[in-house]
Amino acid sequence: DVKVTQSSRYLVKRTGEKVFLECVQDMDHENMFWYRQDPGLGLRLIYFSYDVKMKEKGDIPEGYSVSREKKERFSLILESASTNQTSMYLCASRNRVNEQYFGPGTRLTVT
């Protein structure tokens, strides 16, 4: 059974903190993605990676960075968390055909 896991389901951080969101997939997928989901806006792509140490900006990369040191792990980093980064964060990985498999999501609150 395919699996994408995220390190936390719920996270509360303070403004200015550095935040790490971890995502791990066990399907040997090359492509991995980070999205954020906000009401009325759907999912928006933050960053994606098509190989180890390779990354590309998505539609809303400002305030975020990513790290992919190993194929199975893709980390999203908020360098200095702000209240407007309060959101649901979803990680996904993709097989060679088309389907993206999503993790359970991390609901981040920045106070």
Place this chain on the structure above:
Amino acid sequence: AQKITQTQPGMFVQEKEAVTLDCTYDTSDQSYGLFWYKQPSSGEMIFLIYQGSYDEQNATEGRYSLNFQKARKSANLVISASQLGDSAMYFCAMREGRGSSNTGKLIFGQGTTLQVKP
């Protein structure tokens, strides 16, 4: 620019009836893919169905079918015989890129919340 539009923020349907969720898209690419995902209240995104732009027949997966009208740029999801467990948010998405440039990036619509009434 590529765009997905879902104009129905919320829908109600009676159990056992069919329901259509609307999705229109905008792209200048000839080759693209269209997806529907279901997101229950628990938060996980569940893949439902896929339609390629060159597929001549509408995609079907069990009770889900995709009504693909290429000229109208619409990709509506039809759920037959609705069940209480179908209550969720539904997202339409389009794969960006084609051939070797296909990175698998998805562009999502705003979502439609479906409630199935007993």
